[in-house]
Amino acid sequence: MIEAVAQNLVFGILLGALYGLAAVGIAMVFGVTKFLNVAHGELLMFGGYASFWLFKLFNLDPFLSLPLTIIFLLLIGTVLYKLLFVRMVKLPEEEKIKNTMLVGFGLTLILQNIALNLWTADDRGITTSYSGAAFTLLGVRFPYVRVAGLVISLVCLFALQQFLRRTYTGKAIRATVEDWEAASLVGIDVHKVYLLSFLIGTALAGVAGALVLVSFSVEPAMGMHWTLKSLIVMVLGGAGNFMGTFVGGILLGATESTAAFFIPGNYRQVVGLVLFLLILIFKPQGLFGAKER
Amino acid sequence: MRNLRIISIILLIIILACVPQVVEKDSIINLLCLVFLYISLASAWNILGGFTGQTSLGHAAFFGLGALAARLLWIRGFPIYPSILAGGLLAVVFALLIGFPSFRLKGVYFAIGTLALAQILNVTVGNVFPTIAALPVEELVAYQLTPRYYLFLGLAVIVVGVAYLLVNSRLGLGMMAVREEEDAAESLGISALRHKLLALVISAFLTGLAGGAFAYYHVSYYFQFPFTPMWSLDMLTMVYIGGTGTVLGPIIGAVFFVVLKEFLVLNVGEYHLIIFGVLFVLVVLFLPGGIISAWKKIRDALTHRTKSNAVKLSPEAKS
Numbered sequence: 001m002i003e004a005v006a007q008n009l010v011f012g013i014l015l016g017a018l019y020g021l022a023a024v025g026i027a028m029v030f031g032v033t034k035f036l037n038v039a040h041g042e043l044l045m046f047g048g049y050a051s052f053w054l055f056k057l058f059n060l061d062p063f064l065s066l067p068l069t070i071i072f073l074l075l076i077g078t079v080l081y082k083l084l085f086v087r088m089v090k091l092p093e094e095e096k097i098k099n100t101m102l103v104g105f106g107l108t109l110i111l112q113n114i115a116l117n118l119w120t121a122d123d124r125g126i127t128t129s130y131s132g133a134a135f136t137l138l139g140v141r142f143p144y145v146r147v148a149g150l151v152i153s154l155v156c157l158f159a160l161q162q163f164l165r166r167t168y169t170g171k172a173i174r175a176t177v178e179d180w181e182a183a184s185l186v187g188i189d190v191h192k193v194y195l196l197s198f199l200i201g202t203a204l205a206g207v208a209g210a211l212v213l214v215s216f217s218v219e220p221a222m223g224m225h226w227t228l229k230s231l232i233v234m235v236l237g238g239a240g241n242f243m244g245t246f247v248g249g250i251l252l253g254a255t256e257s258t259a260a261f262f263i264p265g266n267y268r269q270v271v272g273l274v275l276f277l278l279i280l281i282f283k284p285q286g287l288f289g290a291k292e293r
Numbered sequence: 294m295r296n297l298r299i300i301s302i303i304l305l306i307i308i309l310a311c312v313p314q315v316v317e318k319d320s321i322i323n324l325l326c327l328v329f330l331y332i333s334l335a336s337a338w339n340i341l342g343g344f345t346g347q348t349s350l351g352h353a354a355f356f357g358l359g360a361l362a363a364r365l366l367w368i369r370g371f372p373i374y375p376s377i378l379a380g381g382l383l384a385v386v387f388a389l390l391i392g393f394p395s396f397r398l399k400g401v402y403f404a405i406g407t408l409a410l411a412q413i414l415n416v417t418v419g420n421v422f423p424t425i426a427a428l429p430v431e432e433l434v435a436y437q438l439t440p441r442y443y444l445f446l447g448l449a450v451i452v453v454g455v456a457y458l459l460v461n462s463r464l465g466l467g468m469m470a471v472r473e474e475e476d477a478a479e480s481l482g483i484s485a486l487r488h489k490l491l492a493l494v495i496s497a498f499l500t501g502l503a504g505g506a507f508a509y510y511h512v513s514y515y516f517q518f519p520f521t522p523m524w525s526l527d528m529l530t531m532v533y534i535g536g537t538g539t540v541l542g543p544i545i546g547a548v549f550f551v552v553l554k555e556f557l558v559l560n561v562g563e564y565h566l567i568i569f570g571v572l573f574v575l576v577v578l579f580l581p582g583g584i585i586s587a588w589k590k591i592r593d594a595l596t597h598r599t600k601s602n603a604v605k606l607s608p609e610a611k612s
Contacts, residue, residue, distance in 0.1 A: 036401060087578055097401045098348065102533060102577045105526055109570030117563055224522070228412065231405055265420045273409045273416075280406055281394050 003139045008261045009254055014146040016253020018211055020246035021153040022226055023233035024160070025204030027245050030234065032177055032197035035085055036097050038104035040230055041223030042111035043202055047073050047209025048218030049119060055126050062126065062214045063148065069210045070203045077202030080107070081195055089194055108223060115220035125217035149211040156207060157246055160200070173197060232276040238285055248287060252276075309446055313439045322438050326510060328551045329445035330503060331531060333452040335543035335550075337499035338528035340456060343538035344465060345492040346472030347396075350525045351407030354414045355384040355497040357520030359504025361418065364426050364516075367509065377444075377505030384501025385494055387414075392490045408522065415520040422516035426508075433512065441510045448506050452499045456540050459495075468492050469538070534576050536583030545584050 026040045037043075050072045054065040084107075088099050134143040164170040175183040176193045184190045212218060212226075229252070237248030252272050259271035279287065313322060334356070341347050359380030366376035391410055398406045428436070459465035470478040471485045479485055504519055527550070535546020553572070557565035580587050 084574065084578065094400055099577055099581075101401065101404070102529075103574050105530070106570045106574035106577065109573070110567050113564070113566040113570070117567070228408070232409070235402070235405070267416065267420065269416050270413050273413045277394070277406060277409055277413075280402060280409075281397055284398070284402070 005258070005261060006138075006140050008257045010140050010142065011146075012254040012257025013250050014143075014150055014215075014253070015257065016250035017150040017153045017246075018208055018215070018249070019229050019233050019253055020249025021156060021204060021211070022208040023230040023237065023245050023249050024157060024242050025201040025208065026227075026230040027234045027237070027242065028160070028204065029198055029201035032173055033085075033089070033194045034093050034096050035088070035100040035198065036104065037085075037198075037201070038101055038227050038231075039080075039107035039111060039223070040104075040201070040205055041225065041227035042108055042115075043073060043076065043205035044209040044212065044226050045115060045218055045220065045223045046076060046111065047206030048213040048222075049115060049124070049209075050206065051210035051213045052124050052126060052218060055128075061128065062210055063152075066152075066207060066210055069206045073202045073206030073209075074199055077199045078195075080202075081198050085198060086191075086195075089191065108227075112220050112223055119220065121220060123217045123219045124213075126213060128214070131214075143215075145214045149215055152207065152211060153246070156204060157242060160204075161242060169196065229272075232272060236276060236279055236287055238287060244287065251287075306446075306450060310443070313442050319438060322442055324551070324555060326438075326442055326445045328548055329449040330507065330510075331527070331547040331551050332449045332544050333445075333503045333506075334500065334524070334528050335531040335535065335547040336449075336452045336456045336540075337496050337503065339532050339537065339539075339543045340459065340468075340499070341489075341492045341496040342529065343532055343542070344456075344459065344472065345468040345489055346538075347489060347492070348401075348404045348529070349407045349493075349496075350404045350522070350529065351391075351409075351411035352496070352500050352528050353520050353522055353524040354387060354407075354411040355500040356504040356507070356524050357411075357414065357418065357517075358383045358387055359501030360508040360519040361422075361504075361516060362501075363505030364508035368426075368429055368432070373509050377502055377509065380505035380508070381498045381501035384497040384504070388493050388497035389490075392493050396486055396489050396493075408525070411520065411522060411525060415517060415522070418520050419515075419517040424516065425513050426516050427513045436512065441506075444506050444509060448502060452503070453540065453544065455495065455499065456543075460540055464488070464491065472538070530573055532583075534573065534583055536585030539585055542583050542585045549584065 022040065022044055025044075026037060029035050029037050029040075047069050050069045051062045051065060054060040054068055055062055060068070084103055085100065088096050088103070091099060128145075130144055132143075134141045136142070164174060172183070172188045173193050173196065175186075175188060176190055180190050183193075208226075209218065212222075233249040233252055234245060236252060237245035252275070255275060256268040256272045260268035263271070309325075312325065316322060334352075338349065338352050341349055359377070361380070362383040363373075363376040363380035366379055367373050391407075395403060395406050395410065459468070467478070467483045467488045468491075470481070470483055471488045475485045478488075507519060531546035531550045532543050533546070534549055535544065536542030554565065554569060557568055561568060576583065582589075
């Protein structure tokens with residue numbers, strides 16, 4: 001019994017790491033640009049498909065092909081930004097959030113149906129030589145690919161934090177978040193900062209997509225699910241604190257899987273959503289967010 | 294001018310009421326049924342999303358509850374009209390339950406919060422009623438399109454009528470004041486929460502009625518189907534394409550939405566949703582007030598109206 005609960009919890013945490021990574025991507029974009037990109041889940045789906053086809057056609061290992069997946073997503077991100085999002089940079093904040101959300105819904109429809117037409121509605125998964133392998137600790141199984149997902153997510157998070165903290169460009173991004181007008185006065189190219197933040201978010205979606213592919217599978221309609229999860233986790237963790245966001249993801253994954261173990265029927269999603277609503281209403285700044293200034 | 298408009302509206306309704314007597318083809322009647330359903334949905338959504346400015350992504354919940362209650366009562370032998378009314382009332386009960394907590398949320402958080410609420414209901418209904426809502430044989434044999442047509446037509450007239458009355462009422466003006474500037478409205482003695490709640494209740498009731506009509510119209514569907522988030526997104530899409538916060542906008546948006554979708558399905562087949570998505574993105578980016586404001590701009594340009602004052606005073610020019 002205890003082992004079964006622990007096993008569930010571990011799987012929940014490992015899945016939660018992917019929620020966290022996806023959410024950090026959407027939070028990065030939202031935090032800096034105030035673009036609410038609800039097509040984030042579709043970008044994640046494209047990342048999964050990129051990884052899938054690199055494996056299928058060129059026999060590239062999904063972990064080794066991560067840089068290629070990222071490059072593919074950066075291309076998509078650049079096109080989307082230059083074609084659509086750049087037009088909404090100058091709107092006042094509330095308008096910007098609303099309009100990017102609406103454009104995002106349009107994109108959801110477009111990207112999902114492109115995937116559907118190109119690659120059919122089939123569930124796509126891959127089997128590598130190490131797919132089923134796992135190590136056992138105290139009677140709990142840890143599949144290698146899922147642990148690798150957690151580790152890669154943590155590496156991405158750490159790299160992002162160091163980038164924002166230590167590099168000149170990272171400081172420029174943080175300055176823009178504080179006050180974009182003042183930032184542009186001291187010579188920071190705000191447009192470049194916006195583009196860069198958008199691309200970082202896109203790249204993180206791509207990595208998350210590849211990790212979802214190796215642990216589970218991908219299909220064209222998966223985007224909505226992941227966007228919703230990312231939004232929930234972003235609000236859970238509190239905007240502006242990526243570590244908090246990531247921990248929020250792990251919490252959501254752990255809660256869902258534990259609840260799924262104890263409540264009969266398929267209610268795991270409901271538990272996550274109820275948790276989300278409660279936090280949204282009673283602690284709108286998120287679990288780890290700073291108080292409103 | 295005003296009389297002329299009223300007469301032409303009444304004429305239009307009479308002509309639409311005559312359609313089933315004249316037109317034999319079921320496909321045209323079905324298309325019109327869909328148009329009326331979507332006009333009702335868009336206009337009902339617009340009362341909360343357009344007039345009051347609270348973008349809801351959870352209206353599928355009201356639609357679904359209306360459909361669920363009406364269908365369950367109806368196939369258990371209740372007459373259809375009271376069943377539909379019960380559906381509307383169930384939607385109101387749910388609206389009152391979620392109203393107070395969700396209006397603590399502002400702007401985009403309200404949108405995401407309502408989406409989450411609707412998803413909770415969607416998943417729960419899918420678990421509790423996993424089956425198809427099929428009609429009993431005797432109903433299936435007795436199925437006729439004409440009463441459904443009149444139901445949808447009547448529904449559309451009622452919903453648009455309510456929207457029209459609201460725009461010209463004190464309550465509607467209060468709602469618009471809340472949309473424009475909540476604090477300023479409060480300082481004038483308009484209770485923002487009260488107006489938002491009323492808008493939500495009216496909007497939910499009408500959406501619930503539409504759900505009931507849907508339950509009467511559709512022969513078989515999964516109980517979960519009217520709860521899917523697609524319905525909420527469709528309502529929002531139609532209103533934005535037509536023009537938010539106007540009476541005419543949602544009607545134009547709905548007609549455009551249904552007719553274009555049918556046209557694309559017939560002509561470009563599997564690519565229709567891609568093209569539809571592209572069109573929607575273009576409208577959001579380049580026609581911020583929807584078709585109705587584009588039309589106004591063209592008309593103004595054609596009649597050479599002196600721009601400054603006329604344009605500045607119209608509410609569409611502001612947003």
